[in-house]
Amino acid sequence: MALLAAGPPAPTPAAPRRPVRRALKYLVAIGSVCAVATVGVVVGLNRLSGGGPVTERCTAELDGSDWFLSPDQADNAALVAGTAVARGLPARATTIGLATALQESKLINIDHGDRDSVGLFQQRPSQGWGTAEQIMDPVYSTNAFYDVLVKVEGYEDMAVTDAAQTVQRSAYPQAYAQHEMRSRAWASALTGNSRGVLSCELGPVADADQKAPDAARDVVAGRLGRDLGLAPATAQADTSRQDPASSTVTVDATPLSPDDPERGAWATAQWAVATAQATQAVEVRVSDQVWLRDEAGWLPADSRLAPGEVRITVDVAE
Structure with a gap:
């Protein structure tokens, strides 16, 4: 009986190239140091120039965590919260309002959206929220949102996403929940329940x-x-x-x-x-x-x- 030919022997693993690996490690380390140094130089030069922070932002702190918004977002958050305070609504209403606006427009008063949606809360003229011009007025749209929210029985005890969905009737009803913690931090500060916790770097x-x-x-x-x-x-x-x-x-x-x-x-x-x-x-x-x-x-x-x-x-x- 003829013996089957054996296949070629498996190649012997090459010895690791230690010098190359060490060189790569050194390059990575040097790159990291350079990156940190670059950031430090940029920040340092910015401070020396007196030009203000590299990135302008506003912060609300709650339970040891910082929650950031851009100055434009913070400006709109101040309106949403201030309107609730002026109307005598509880802080919970502010949290719901902010979470809704963050999900719908990222707290920016935009003139476009899904179908005919516009404004902070992406309200639709075709759904009876008012004219597009009215909805683009953030004062009008914020009050329109609260006008409906206060008619929701027990909204203060509802989950934020459920209360917001009852008002908005969104195609993504669970999306509001992701903004709850940020909204709670900003609501607590802007309603005066948390003090000395809101600041802006400008x-x-x-x-x-x-x-x-x-x-x-x-x-x-x-x-x-x-x-x-x-x-x-x-x-x-x-x-x-x-x-x-x-x-x-x-x-x-x-x-x-x-x-x-x-x-x-x-x-x-x-x-x-x-x-x-x-x-x-x-x-x-x-x-x-x-x-x-x-x-x-x-x-x-x-x-x-x-x-x-x-x-x-x-x-x-x-």
């Missing part, structure tokens, strides 16, 4: 963007009325900062929470930080704390304001 106000004192105060006063239904108590040059290129608006926030003036004050103060990009605010004072744009955070103030009082200082043209 660049300095450009000289070309600075307004005359009266015009700058009018911007703050207009937003206070639009978002919170508050009118400034006083509006005048700020002598405490010894800065002729600034002006301060003083607000009595007590009407927002008559039984707890400090909560109304913190709601207003953190609203003022969230809208600082639009209003050009550089300092916000409440209670015994002060938020400084240059520091991007809250610090102890040199004096305590009266309960319910808030002072918003804006840069103005000299």
Whole structure:
């Protein structure tokens, strides 16, 4: 019987190329160091140039976690929350409103969407929410959302995604849940239930963007009325900062929470930080704390304001 020919012997594994592997490790290590150094140089140069943060952003902290929004998103969040506070709605309503707007539009007032949907909440004219022009007004669309939400029986005890879906009737009913924690953090800050937890990292106000004192105060006063239904108590040059290129608006926030003036004050103060990009605010004072744009955070103030009082200082043209 003929024996079958054996196949070729299996090749002997080559010995590992240690020098090559070491070289690769060194290259990876060097690359990592260079990447870190590059980031450090960019950040360092940015700080030295005085141009403000590389990425402007706003933060709300809750239970040890930071939840970020862009300044534009924070500005719209301030409206959604402020509207709920002005209407006397609970913080839960704000959480539901923010989660809905985050899912529907990423909290940006867009003029397009699925079929004829537009605006912060992607409401559809064909579904009876109003005209496209009306819905593109964020004040109108926010109030329209809450008008329906408050008619949902027991919405305060419902899961966020269920409450939002009852109002919106979305094709993706579970999508709202993913935004709950971020919305809770921002709702807690903007309703004054969490204090000193909302801040924004913003660049300095450009000289070309600075307004005359009266015009700058009018911007703050207009937003206070639009978002919170508050009118400034006083509006005048700020002598405490010894800065002729600034002006301060003083607000009595007590009407927002008559039984707890400090909560109304913190709601207003953190609203003022969230809208600082639009209003050009550089300092916000409440209670015994002060938020400084240059520091991007809250610090102890040199004096305590009266309960319910808030002072918003804006840069103005000299």
